[in-house]
Amino acid sequence: MPINTFREDEETKEGVKLPMLRRLLRYLIPYKKSVLKVFALIALILAVQLFNPLFLQVGIDYFIDKTQNIPGLLAVGALVVALNILSMFAIRLRLREMAKLSNRVLYQIRQDLYEHLQTLAFRYFDERPAGKILARVIGDVNSLKELFNQCILTLLPNLVKLVCVCVIMLILNVKLALFALLIVPLLAVGLIFIQRRAHRGWRLFRKKNSNLNAFVHENMSGIRVVQGFAAQGQMNRNFNGLIRQQRGAYISAVRYTDLFWAFVEVAWGVGSIIVYWAGVRMLDTGHITVGLLVSFSSYLSMFWQPIMDLSNFYNNLVTNMAAAERIFEVLDTEPEIQDADGAQVLPPIKGEVEFQHVTFGYDPQVPVLRDVSFSVAPGQSIALVGPTGAGKTSIINLISRFYDIQEGTILLDGHDITQVTLESLRSQMGIMPQDTFLFSGTIKDNIRYGRLDATDEEIVEAAKAVHAHEFIVEMEKGYDTDIQERGGRLSVGQRQLVAFARAMLSNPRILILDEATSSIDTHTERLVQAGIRQLLAGRTSFVIAHRLSTIQQADQILVIDKGQLMEHGTHGELMEKKGLYYNLFMAQFLRVG
Numbered sequence: 001m002p003i004n005t006f007r008e009d010e011e012t013k014e015g016v017k018l019p020m021l022r023r024l025l026r027y028l029i030p031y032k033k034s035v036l037k038v039f040a041l042i043a044l045i046l047a048v049q050l051f052n053p054l055f056l057q058v059g060i061d062y063f064i065d066k067t068q069n070i071p072g073l074l075a076v077g078a079l080v081v082a083l084n085i086l087s088m089f090a091i092r093l094r095l096r097e098m099a100k101l102s103n104r105v106l107y108q109i110r111q112d113l114y115e116h117l118q119t120l121a122f123r124y125f126d127e128r129p130a131g132k133i134l135a136r137v138i139g140d141v142n143s144l145k146e147l148f149n150q151c152i153l154t155l156l157p158n159l160v161k162l163v164c165v166c167v168i169m170l171i172l173n174v175k176l177a178l179f180a181l182l183i184v185p186l187l188a189v190g191l192i193f194i195q196r197r198a199h200r201g202w203r204l205f206r207k208k209n210s211n212l213n214a215f216v217h218e219n220m221s222g223i224r225v226v227q228g229f230a231a232q233g234q235m236n237r238n239f240n241g242l243i244r245q246q247r248g249a250y251i252s253a254v255r256y257t258d259l260f261w262a263f264v265e266v267a268w269g270v271g272s273i274i275v276y277w278a279g280v281r282m283l284d285t286g287h288i289t290v291g292l293l294v295s296f297s298s299y300l301s302m303f304w305q306p307i308m309d310l311s312n313f314y315n316n317l318v319t320n321m322a323a324a325e326r327i328f329e330v331l332d333t334e335p336e337i338q339d340a341d342g343a344q345v346l347p348p349i350k351g352e353v354e355f356q357h358v359t360f361g362y363d364p365q366v367p368v369l370r371d372v373s374f375s376v377a378p379g380q381s382i383a384l385v386g387p388t389g390a391g392k393t394s395i396i397n398l399i400s401r402f403y404d405i406q407e408g409t410i411l412l413d414g415h416d417i418t419q420v421t422l423e424s425l426r427s428q429m430g431i432m433p434q435d436t437f438l439f440s441g442t443i444k445d446n447i448r449y450g451r452l453d454a455t456d457e458e459i460v461e462a463a464k465a466v467h468a469h470e471f472i473v474e475m476e477k478g479y480d481t482d483i484q485e486r487g488g489r490l491s492v493g494q495r496q497l498v499a500f501a502r503a504m505l506s507n508p509r510i511l512i513l514d515e516a517t518s519s520i521d522t523h524t525e526r527l528v529q530a531g532i533r534q535l536l537a538g539r540t541s542f543v544i545a546h547r548l549s550t551i552q553q554a555d556q557i558l559v560i561d562k563g564q565l566m567e568h569g570t571h572g573e574l575m576e577k578k579g580l581y582y583n584l585f586m587a588q589f590l591r592v593g
């Protein structure tokens with residue numbers, strides 16, 4: 001299965017832009033009132049801009065040339081000033097309203113994205129580095145803000161302005177207007193050519209940026225390994241390589257964007273020369289007035305300015321569109337594991353587990369478990385043993401339905417796990433992976449994660465039950481000690497004890513534990529052992545066992561090899577059998593023990 005790493009670019013679809021833009025704009029629907037307010041303000045600002053040259057024309061042709069009416073001219077001037085002051089206030093108001101609007105929409109999108117990510121199956125996260133997901137939730141959503149602002153503040157007003165200016169120019173003088181528009185078809189062809197390349201360039205830049213993000217995230221998460229192996233040099237080289245790729249993509253994209261601007265500026269210049277050349281000749285022959293030529297030249301810059309703005313907008317649009325594309329790609333990813341139609345709520349279970357001919361592969365074509373069948377009575381403790389890569393973790397991942405199987409059935413108290421709701425299934429399980437994950441915050445917060453409504457007394461009780469209380473009270477602030485991200489301030493054994501307390505508090509019927517292999521000091525080890533015993537007591541438990549004591553005390557040992565259940569029974573039975581378990585035991589545990 002291809003796993004996307006920081007070395008590989010993400011695949012994105014060559015999306016059609018309009019539907020995506022429409023989808024984005026649909027987020028505005030709940031804020032209709034605010035949008036209308038912004039549009040009204042934009043219309044006011046636009047109207048003032050469009051009327052300014054007309055006032056100028058009337059001023060020159062009528063009040064100066066024809067009637068020499070100075071008071072009339074001053075009145076027109078005062079009106080123009082008043083309107084422009086009004087427009088200034090409208091601009092301020094529009095900025096404020098727009099900021100409110102775009103922030104509300106972004107909040108909604110970020111929330112949707114985050115909530116959706118929580119529903120996605122393990123497979124989704126297996127396939128992407130966390131840094132790339134982070135880039136979407138943070139960076140890409142920020143880029144959308146730009147997109148929104150541009151759509152509403154640039155695209156719409158400029159399009160309207162362009163149409164209005166064309167109409168006004170045609171009304172003022174058809175011939176002059178046609179001279180002004182002469183260059184437009186040529187411009188369009190050139191722009192399409194350049195834009196295609198610019199678009200590709202910006203998409204590539206985004207991908208390279210995402211790779212860089214993924215690398216930095218991975219590097220920072222593994223900084224201890226990097227420093228431990230003195231691999232900073234290699235990491236710096238990787239980082240420089242990624243930066244170079246990102247810079248290359250940026251320069252190539254910018255090159256096209258700059259070409260685009262130059263193209264518009266040249267077209268603007270040539271277009272203006274044509275109009276002035278024709279205008280002056282028409283003035284000479286008396287076809288137009290001075291006022292008309294002056295106002296026409298104002299409209300001419302009003303015609304080119306939106307084209308310039310729109311071209312800039314288009315550049316930003318393609319860059320930010322890539323962000324929208326990546327966000328929608330996440331939102332459109334169907335959670336692979338979800339409640340079946342008509343899924344029932346799993347009633348409180350006793351803890352009976354049955355695998356019937358289960359076949360499973362992370363890649364459906366490559367099974368890692370083949371025809372696995374076993375059954376476990378409520379309250380039994382099961383030790384899973386077998387060589388590395390045998391499929392032990394895969395079995396325990398299936399019990400919580402983190403992945404769906406390709407063949408067979410998994411039953412809990414006789415209920416097919418695909419036919420019950422995920423919430424009711426997982427809430428009755430306690431899972432403790434080998435690398436204990438603790439969140440930044442206090443010890444108390446981390447234990448409470450097991451059951452959010454637990455009281456402080458219940459937290460202490462759970463900690464006492466798994467022998468975590470002793471070390472916690474010795475810490476400077478006891479249960480309120482801050483443990484930093486991933487429990488950085490605690491030892492490995494202490495982290496496990498906190499995780500045990502967390503699991504104890506949630507009081508699951510089925511407990512899944514991947515026993516840690518790391519060696520810890522004998523005192524903590526004794527506490528951890530006692531903690532495990534307490535935790536397992538009275539519940540069905542699956543332990544990927546690395547400790548001799550856990551294995552010997554298990555009610556049933558499942559021996560897995562190459563994805564198959566090779567043997568099962570108690571320690572005594574399997575030793576007598578002198579099969580795979582016996583060999584494993586002799587080779588592994590006797591050597592160590």
Ligand SMILES: Nc1ncnc2c1ncn2[C@@H]1O[C@H](COP(=O)(O)OP(=O)(O)OP(=O)(O)O)[C@@H](O)[C@H]1O
Pocket residue numbers: 001126362363368386387388389390391392393394395
């Ligand atoms: N997320 C994954 N995506 C693809 N393949 C995977 C994934 N996780 C495990 N595998 C593969 O599935 C097989 C079984 O792995 P599993 O983790 O179940 O073994 P294990 O017995 O728990 O090994 P260990 O004792 O080393 O933890 C291995 O070949 C492994 O490479």
